[in-house]
Amino acid sequence: MEGAIFSQAIREYFRPRRFLPWVFLAVICMVIAMQWKSLQVDADSAESYTKVSSIFVFHILALASAIFTTAIISQEVEQKTIVYLLTRPVPRWKLLLIRYVASVIVVSTVGILCTVLSSVGAYHGWGSNPLLLKDCIALIVGAFAYGALFLVVSLMFNRAMIICLLFAFGWETAVPNMPGQMYLVSIYSYLQGIAEHPSAGANKLLSLLTASNGDNVLSASTSYMAMTGFVAVLLGLASWWFTNFEYLPREDAE
Amino acid sequence: MMVSATNVSRWYGQVIGLNDITCEIGPGITALLGMNGAGKTTLIRLITGQLRPTTGDLKVFGEAPFANANVYRRLGYCPEIDNFYEHYTGREFVKFLARLDGLSADQAKKRTEEVLELVGMSDRAGRKIAGYSKGMRQRIKLAQAMLHDPDMILLDEPLNGLDPVGRRELIDILGSLANQGKAILVSSHILFEVEQMTRSLLLLHRGRLLATGDLGVIRSLIDKHPHQIRIETDDPRKAAALLAPLPNVVSMRFDRSGDAIQLEVREPDSFYDALSLAVLEQGLSIRGFSSPDNNLESVFKYLVEA
Numbered sequence: 001m002e003g004a005i006f007s008q009a010i011r012e013y014f015r016p017r018r019f020l021p022w023v024f025l026a027v028i029c030m031v032i033a034m035q036w037k038s039l040q041v042d043a044d045s046a047e048s049y050t051k052v053s054s055i056f057v058f059h060i061l062a063l064a065s066a067i068f069t070t071a072i073i074s075q076e077v078e079q080k081t082i083v084y085l086l087t088r089p090v091p092r093w094k095l096l097l098i099r100y101v102a103s104v105i106v107v108s109t110v111g112i113l114c115t116v117l118s119s120v121g122a123y124h125g126w127g128s129n130p131l132l133l134k135d136c137i138a139l140i141v142g143a144f145a146y147g148a149l150f151l152v153v154s155l156m157f158n159r160a161m162i163i164c165l166l167f168a169f170g171w172e173t174a175v176p177n178m179p180g181q182m183y184l185v186s187i188y189s190y191l192q193g194i195a196e197h198p199s200a201g202a203n204k205l206l207s208l209l210t211a212s213n214g215d216n217v218l219s220a221s222t223s224y225m226a227m228t229g230f231v232a233v234l235l236g237l238a239s240w241w242f243t244n245f246e247y248l249p250r251e252d253a254e
Numbered sequence: 255m256m257v258s259a260t261n262v263s264r265w266y267g268q269v270i271g272l273n274d275i276t277c278e279i280g281p282g283i284t285a286l287l288g289m290n291g292a293g294k295t296t297l298i299r300l301i302t303g304q305l306r307p308t309t310g311d312l313k314v315f316g317e318a319p320f321a322n323a324n325v326y327r328r329l330g331y332c333p334e335i336d337n338f339y340e341h342y343t344g345r346e347f348v349k350f351l352a353r354l355d356g357l358s359a360d361q362a363k364k365r366t367e368e369v370l371e372l373v374g375m376s377d378r379a380g381r382k383i384a385g386y387s388k389g390m391r392q393r394i395k396l397a398q399a400m401l402h403d404p405d406m407i408l409l410d411e412p413l414n415g416l417d418p419v420g421r422r423e424l425i426d427i428l429g430s431l432a433n434q435g436k437a438i439l440v441s442s443h444i445l446f447e448v449e450q451m452t453r454s455l456l457l458l459h460r461g462r463l464l465a466t467g468d469l470g471v472i473r474s475l476i477d478k479h480p481h482q483i484r485i486e487t488d489d490p491r492k493a494a495a496l497l498a499p500l501p502n503v504v505s506m507r508f509d510r511s512g513d514a515i516q517l518e519v520r521e522p523d524s525f526y527d528a529l530s531l532a533v534l535e536q537g538l539s540i541r542g543f544s545s546p547d548n549n550l551e552s553v554f555k556y557l558v559e560a
Binding site: 081083088090092248 | 302304305327329331337338351355362
């Protein structure tokens with residue numbers, strides 16, 4: 001039963017029509033990484049990769065998470081197929097968490113594909129990139145964290161996608177750049193703590209774009225612990241909420 | 255009883271969907287009737303645990319149905335909505351739901367073929383659902399409702415979109431399931447066809463339960479509208495003379511055709527006894543008789559108008 005739910009969700013998320021746009025975005029990341037030196041003449045391969053990763057890949061991750069995570073339940077509600085899932089002898093929390101894991105896998109795949117192709121573009125081949133492994137781990141953690149947050153939002157609000165996109169591109173860009181302790185309420189800050197990207201240097205515009213203008217001093221271990229707790233709490237909340245509240249096909253619910 | 259509702263009400267904000275419903279549903283086919291907005295779908299959603307009652311107590315197989323896996327193991331549901339995973343084939347869709355019902359991969363495959371055969375979709379189940387006609391979609395919905403051989407099946411407007419042959423087949427399938435002791439609750443507004451399925455009714459109107467039970471019993475309890483009986487005879491005057499004095503005859507008139515009389519009677523069973531005596535003892539010759547308002551449509555009309 002669990003395997004069927006998981007494989008159905010994976011099949012749904014990896015449908016070519018749905019997944020190919022993300023492959024296209026990953027290729028664009030690679031092209032930008034290849035051309036970065038023409039934008040910033042003093043940048044070496046490592047710096048080109050870091051900038052593309054911070055500015056594009058981590059935001060693509062948040063975008064992918066917003067789109068795939070809201071599909072877990074919201075899309076089923078909107079296309080009215082939720083009724084087939086909720087009238088089966090599957091505990092709701094199990095249905096939710098299995099589909100969440102499937103969405104994390106596809107979002108992680110998108111993130112890793114983007115970062116690997118960015119590395120290939122920046123290093124002009126499969127050269128050794130010391131940041132690649134940490135970035136991949138940070139992206140997987142990010143897929144879990146963004147996924148858990150967007151899952152809760154999608155269960156609680158009707159127009160969840162708008163909220164998730166505002167968070168991904170507004171909050172996650174602005175808050176880490178704020179002074180003081182504000183960076184603590186941004187997932188991106190913790191992901192940067194795990195990825196341990198070098199500073200953007202004196203270039204103010206690049207600092208803003210890479211969201212490294214704040215006072216972020218999070219260590220990798222702190223970031224791991226914070227993200228683990230964050231994901232656990234939100235998944236618990238999502239499971240409780242989904243088990244106890246009514247979900248009907250969209251037009252009937254309104 | 256498989257379903258037991260006690261003073262169940264369901265509100266949608268300021269709007270009431272179901273108002274103080276008390277009823278029981280047991281084995282056999284029960285028709286859930288009512289006009290649009292009467293509360294049929296709300297009641298089905300309460301029984302299938304998609305909604306919770308705002309007040310009152312609802313039990314399905316002795317348990318509260320909301321998000322209850324124990325209930326879903328014994329419940330099949332054919333929803334009214336016409337939505338699917340369009341890129342799936344009918345077979346893939348049904349098999350996926352069979353796995354969700356807890357069947358192993360082999361069992362799911364076997365059972366999928368069985369139910370597809372039962373609903374007449376075996377030869378077309380390999381095509382994508384996006385290309386299905388309304389009738390084919392309806393059959394796939396029916397197939398998924400019967401997958402796990404449930405004790406109770408709820409069908410929300412199952413006759414919609416089916417051609418006459420398909421409707422006849424469905425009625426036969428439901429009759430066969432009912433004969434196996436299963437409870438079948440059919441929501442429909444096609445009264446003529448519902449009448450061919452069952453005489454056991456739940457009649458809703460504006461969220462209230464207007465009547466429940468056997469159609470004949472319900473009809474006999476509607477005192478406001480005397481039963482109409484048409485008697486075809488070679489000698490209408492003699493028939494009128496014999497029947498007019500009966501105490502339960504309310505009115506009588508001659509048919510325009512000249513070979514029949516139409517009566518309005520109360521307590522029709524007593525009247526039929528008296529009619530039998532008139533035939534046997536007084537030599538009244540009758541060619542046939544009918545009761546034009548002893549049907550679901552008339553009962554529905556009388557109750558709703560009341």
